[in-house]
Amino acid sequence: MNSSTPEHHPTRVLVTGGAGFIGANFLQHMVPAYPDVAFVTLDALTYAGHRRNIAPVAEADNFTFVEGDIADAALVGRLFDEHAFTTVVHFAAESHVDRSIQDPLAFVRTNVVGTATLLEAARTAWRDDGDYRFHHISTDEVFGELGAEGTFTEATPYAPRSPYAASKAGSDHLVRAYGHTYGLPFTLSNTSNNYGPYQHPEKLIPLVILRALREQPIPVYGDGQNVRDWLHVQDHALALDCILRHGRTGQTYLVSAEVERTNLHLVETLTDLVDAALDRPAGTARQHITFVTDRPGHDFRYAVDASRVRDELSWRPQYDLPAGLEQTVRWYLDHPDWLEAITDEDYAAYIDAQYGT
Numbered sequence: 001m002n003s004s005t006p007e008h009h010p011t012r013v014l015v016t017g018g019a020g021f022i023g024a025n026f027l028q029h030m031v032p033a034y035p036d037v038a039f040v041t042l043d044a045l046t047y048a049g050h051r052r053n054i055a056p057v058a059e060a061d062n063f064t065f066v067e068g069d070i071a072d073a074a075l076v077g078r079l080f081d082e083h084a085f086t087t088v089v090h091f092a093a094e095s096h097v098d099r100s101i102q103d104p105l106a107f108v109r110t111n112v113v114g115t116a117t118l119l120e121a122a123r124t125a126w127r128d129d130g131d132y133r134f135h136h137i138s139t140d141e142v143f144g145e146l147g148a149e150g151t152f153t154e155a156t157p158y159a160p161r162s163p164y165a166a167s168k169a170g171s172d173h174l175v176r177a178y179g180h181t182y183g184l185p186f187t188l189s190n191t192s193n194n195y196g197p198y199q200h201p202e203k204l205i206p207l208v209i210l211r212a213l214r215e216q217p218i219p220v221y222g223d224g225q226n227v228r229d230w231l232h233v234q235d236h237a238l239a240l241d242c243i244l245r246h247g248r249t250g251q252t253y254l255v256s257a258e259v260e261r262t263n264l265h266l267v268e269t270l271t272d273l274v275d276a277a278l279d280r281p282a283g284t285a286r287q288h289i290t291f292v293t294d295r296p297g298h299d300f301r302y303a304v305d306a307s308r309v310r311d312e313l314s315w316r317p318q319y320d321l322p323a324g325l326e327q328t329v330r331w332y333l334d335h336p337d338w339l340e341a342i343t344d345e346d347y348a349a350y351i352d353a354q355y356g357t
């Protein structure tokens with residue numbers, strides 16, 4: 001680690017969106033790792049947030065759960081007054097590209113207005129020169145799409161192409177504007193596709209595992225040749241821990257394991273892993289792979305150059321993709337109760353509307 005980077009010492013941390021996929025994995029790492037730090041999570045428990053995701057930390061003395069909306073300025077202000085946060089780690093968002101195509105305004109409200117509401121509360125509360133930090137979690141999708149060559153870096157211009165990506169880009173601009181205009185101490189990370197335990201099965205990897213398990217059609221958009229860059233969520237949590245404490249104020253960090261796969265290759269790998277885990281004949285799940293109408297505006301390829309977070313902060317991913325996918329398949333197969341609870345009537349209606357199956 002670069003010894004000249006200033007340290008941030010979080011003592012009272014607001015984690016927004018902690019009942020979602022990445023937030024829950026982050027809390028499951030941080031709450032036991034830092035017993036002297038108080039963590040408060042604010043989560044609206046939308047379709048994407050579940051108390052089950054934070055059950056492993058729910059009883060910890062240093063953890064508090066608050067159900068509420070990040071765009072509720074009165075609530076957010078009251079929480080800052082009550083808890084005197086030193087630190088905000090901002091995950092809460094509408095996060096699914098397909099849903100943003102159906103209902104873009106929900107994304108503007110939460111991702112743009114919600115982020116602005118949090119920034120205002122932090123600006124109001126952090127008037128002295130204390131040790132404060134606002135860490136904003138964002139996505140590589142703000143950079144648009146790549147062709148067959150090249151990678152995103154921290155210098156890549158913004159070119160979002162979906163309502164989700166545009167709303168995240170808007171939130172990133174607001175965070176930087178608060179840094180420049182008001183001196184708000186922030187860090188920002190743009191991360192590639194995450195996978196691992198507790199991900200909502202609207203997203204590709206848990207969707208494939210679930211549908212392979214149930215021997216249902218497995219939808220692959222277009223010709224399956226789009227490329228994503230996959231990062232295990234627990235490696236993301238470790239990177240965020242590092243950035244939060246050692247990242248430079250005002251700095252952006254791109255985070256990824258730099259592992260690219262076409263969607264079709266990934267889906268075939270997952271179906272084979274599910275068959276193997278269930279002792280089914282090879283090819284049982286593969287026969288359910290179905291090419292469906294492409295996502296409108298579907299970005300072709302994402303690939304992230306994560307050299308800054310590696311070189312400056314000495315972060316390294318612990319999972320390689322084969323081991324990470326195997327662990328992930330096992331986790332979903334070993335948690336039928338979780339899958340059952342998540343795939344409720346709302347989920348069934350979503351899948352029906354999306355794929356008509």
Ligand code: NAD
Pocket residue numbers: 016017018019020021022023042043044045046047048049050068069070071090091092093094095096110114137138139140168190191192193194195200
């Ligand atoms: P998620 O959809 O699984 O969880 C989002 C959480 O935010 C849920 O618990 C939900 O209840 C909560 N939430 C939504 N609207 C809210 C509101 N108005 N007020 C309070 N809480 C609200 O998302 P995720 O995959 O865990 O993503 C977390 C963050 O990471 C997002 O900001 C996303 O843009 C970013 N990100 C995700 C990925 C990925 O691959 N999943 C990659 C890069 C960046």
Ligand code: DAU
Pocket residue numbers: 095096097098138139140141191192193194202203204205207219220221222226227228263295302
């Ligand atoms: O790149 C980071 C982003 O990764 C995050 O910011 C988003 O929050 C997260 O949802 C994810 O976005 P993607 O659109 O890449 O993820 P998704 O899991 O929806 O899709 C992954 C790829 O698989 C994408 O190319 C679309 C394709 N796909 C997806 C679904 C749900 C299919 O082929 N079939 C499907 O049913």
